[in-house]
Amino acid sequence: MTSSLLVLGGARSGKSRHAQAAAEALPGARLFIATAEIWDAEMADRIARHRADRGPEWETVEAPIDLPGALAAARGKTVLVDCLTLWASNLLLAERDGEAAADALCAAIQAHDGAIILVANEVGLGIVPDNALARRFRDLAGTLNQRVAAVADRVVFVAAGLPLALKG
Numbered sequence: 001m002t003s004s005l006l007v008l009g010g011a012r013s014g015k016s017r018h019a020q021a022a023a024e025a026l027p028g029a030r031l032f033i034a035t036a037e038i039w040d041a042e043m044a045d046r047i048a049r050h051r052a053d054r055g056p057e058w059e060t061v062e063a064p065i066d067l068p069g070a071l072a073a074a075r076g077k078t079v080l081v082d083c084l085t086l087w088a089s090n091l092l093l094a095e096r097d098g099e100a101a102a103d104a105l106c107a108a109i110q111a112h113d114g115a116i117i118l119v120a121n122e123v124g125l126g127i128v129p130d131n132a133l134a135r136r137f138r139d140l141a142g143t144l145n146q147r148v149a150a151v152a153d154r155v156v157f158v159a160a161g162l163p164l165a166l167k168g
């Protein structure tokens, strides 16, 4: 099955759980592509719990920068990408071109020959950040969400664990 789903939501909204359940409802090999890098013990602990929760039938790949490359290498699999917003942050800190990265990601999503589910944070709902880097991050994350939503077959927004269908 070839289909794409973008799952948006705030922190602790239940978006990752929703995305995982959507992937586990599909047959075939499953690949989790994590964009998070492990910085400290709290993060390591959280990630260990996520891995245990996913179970052994999931393969995991970590792609903090080359997400399009990781997708291209995942032919035929059901892929869960968690999450685009951390990827945006990684790109910004590595001084990569966000526009070119968004182009490459959208091309990789459209070329993928299995189901693909992507998780992203909705970060633009609060006050305008008071520093330039945070404003650039907010703008890149929002632009990326719009670009991916435009190519995704379905988009849902998760709040308090409940999905609201935005597209498809």
Ligand SMILES: Nc1nc2c(ncn2[C@@H]2O[C@H](COP(=O)(O)OP(=O)(O)OP(=O)(O)O)[C@@H](O)[C@H]2O)c(=O)[nH]1
Pocket: 009, 010, 011, 012, 013, 014, 015, 016, 017, 033, 034, 035, 036, 037, 038, 046, 047, 050, 051, 060, 062, 082, 083, 086
């Ligand atoms: N490096 C790495 N990161 C992982 C792995 N599994 C999960 N993650 C990361 O864990 C993060 C999601 O977990 P949380 O931070 O607990 O979720 P949240 O976004 O605050 O809350 P939800 O809205 O419930 O998803 C994502 O950024 C994933 O990339 C893994 O195996 N390796």
